[in-house]
Amino acid sequence: xxxxxxxxxxKPGTTxxxxxxxxxxxxxxxxxxSKENCDEIGLVDSCRHALVGFTGxxxxxxxxxxxxxxxxxxxxxxxxxxxxxxxxQTDELFSEISGKLVALGRDYAYLITPGKADRIxxxxxxxxxxxxxxxxxxxxxxAQPNVEESVEEIVKKAFNVAAGVCVLVNSNATIISLN
Amino acid sequence: xxNLxxxxFHGTTxxxxxxxxxxxxxxxxxxxxxxxxFKAGAKKVRKFDEYGVLVGFAGGAADGMALLQRFExxxxxxxxxxxxxAVELAKDWRTDRYLxxxxxxxxxxxxxxxxxxxxxxxxxxxxxxxxxxxxxxGYALAAARAILSSSKPPKDPVEVVRRSLEIASExxxxxxxxxxxIDI
Numbered sequence: 001x002x003x004x005x006x007x008x009x010x011k012p013g014t015t016x017x018x019x020x021x022x023x024x025x026x027x028x029x030x031x032x033x034s035k036e037n038c039d040e041i042g043l044v045d046s047c048r049h050a051l052v053g054f055t056g057x058x059x060x061x062x063x064x065x066x067x068x069x070x071x072x073x074x075x076x077x078x079x080x081x082x083x084x085x086x087x088x089q090t091d092e093l094f095s096e097i098s099g100k101l102v103a104l105g106r107d108y109a110y111l112i113t114p115g116k117a118d119r120i121x122x123x124x125x126x127x128x129x130x131x132x133x134x135x136x137x138x139x140x141x142x143a144q145p146n147v148e149e150s151v152e153e154i155v156k157k158a159f160n161v162a163a164g165v166c167v168l169v170n171s172n173a174t175i176i177s178l179n
Numbered sequence: 180x181x182n183l184x185x186x187x188f189h190g191t192t193x194x195x196x197x198x199x200x201x202x203x204x205x206x207x208x209x210x211x212x213x214x215x216x217f218k219a220g221a222k223k224v225r226k227f228d229e230y231g232v233l234v235g236f237a238g239g240a241a242d243g244m245a246l247l248q249r250f251e252x253x254x255x256x257x258x259x260x261x262x263x264x265a266v267e268l269a270k271d272w273r274t275d276r277y278l279x280x281x282x283x284x285x286x287x288x289x290x291x292x293x294x295x296x297x298x299x300x301x302x303x304x305x306x307x308x309x310x311x312x313x314x315x316x317g318y319a320l321a322a323a324r325a326i327l328s329s330s331k332p333p334k335d336p337v338e339v340v341r342r343s344l345e346i347a348s349e350x351x352x353x354x355x356x357x358x359x360x361i362d363i
Contacts, residue, residue, distance in 0.1 A: 137325035
């Protein structure tokens with residue numbers, strides 16, 4: 001935007017918005033596959049009460065499936081996230097994949113990058129070109145005195161707001177939830 | 180706007196909006212000098228009572244003041260007609276070759292109109308009646324739109340601008356939560 005400081009231009013790619021709120025979770029992606037860098041995302045709803053999303057290299061499109069598989073054997077979401085980040089950093093096959101993995105449980109949200117698994121205590125995760133606007137939008141909705149929207153609706157609204165402000169975000173988002 | 184970093188008053192968030200025949204504007208209080216918080220309780224929003232206009236500025240402090248002064252002159256020249264004053268102000272940049280590029284922006288809001296005027300001669304009237312300027316502008320705009328799209332949006336613009344600026348102050352490091360709000 002011309003009236004803010006230029007932050008050096010944004011890289012096009014997929015935006016992922018995840019929200020964990022009062023025992024419920026929802027995650028969405030705008031699946032905006034651009035030709036230049038071909039960012040891609042896989043979305044998987046796992047059997048162990050977790051949602052997972054990936055944004056980054058198309059080579060990493062198997063990562064969500066691997067994560068779910070790991071979660072089946074490991075059971076604990078936090079440990080799975082840790083192991084996943086460890087494997088991502090050390091495993092030769094994984095280490096060339098660049099991107100970010102988002103995992104949502106009923107209580108916490110995790111952001112996984114190679115060698116790092118951060119627990120996001122606020123429960124709001126937004127990655128990709130529209131991240132800051134989505135974050136502001138979700139915080140604004142949750143700061144209302146009575147929140148009547150479901151987590152899915154909040155994520156949908158965040159996408160609409162982000163798409164309205166940032167040209168790199170597509171408002172036609174795919175959203176899945178954990179109720 | 181790239182060399183704003185060296186200026187006083189770099190980074191600020193001002194949000195103004197018109198809603199239901201009322202207008203409100205909120206500004207934070209932080210004055211940043213490169214990496215130091217220089218002052219926390221500055222007032223960056225003003226009310227031109229005789230014309231019923233709220234104004235706020237972001238960018239270089241002296242340039243912001245100069246821009247406000249020019250705008251007030253234009254308002255008095257054109258009998259308080261806000262769109263006319265804004266356009267005439269922008270015209271000066273077209274016709275006067277010696278006019279300096281002022282490194283600041285002002286937001287102007289009244290119950291009928293809202294404009295963003297930059298120190299380089301741009302005038303923008305936002306479609307949705309929300310004027311945002313400064314480093315946290317994107318966050319404040321996203322928050323305001325989210326609040327308006329929620330199931331029970333507040334009817335008072337004062338409430339909307341205050342809450343949006345609180346969100347912006349949480350995210351933007353150049354914006355603090357000493358918020359001053361004015362309304363008409």
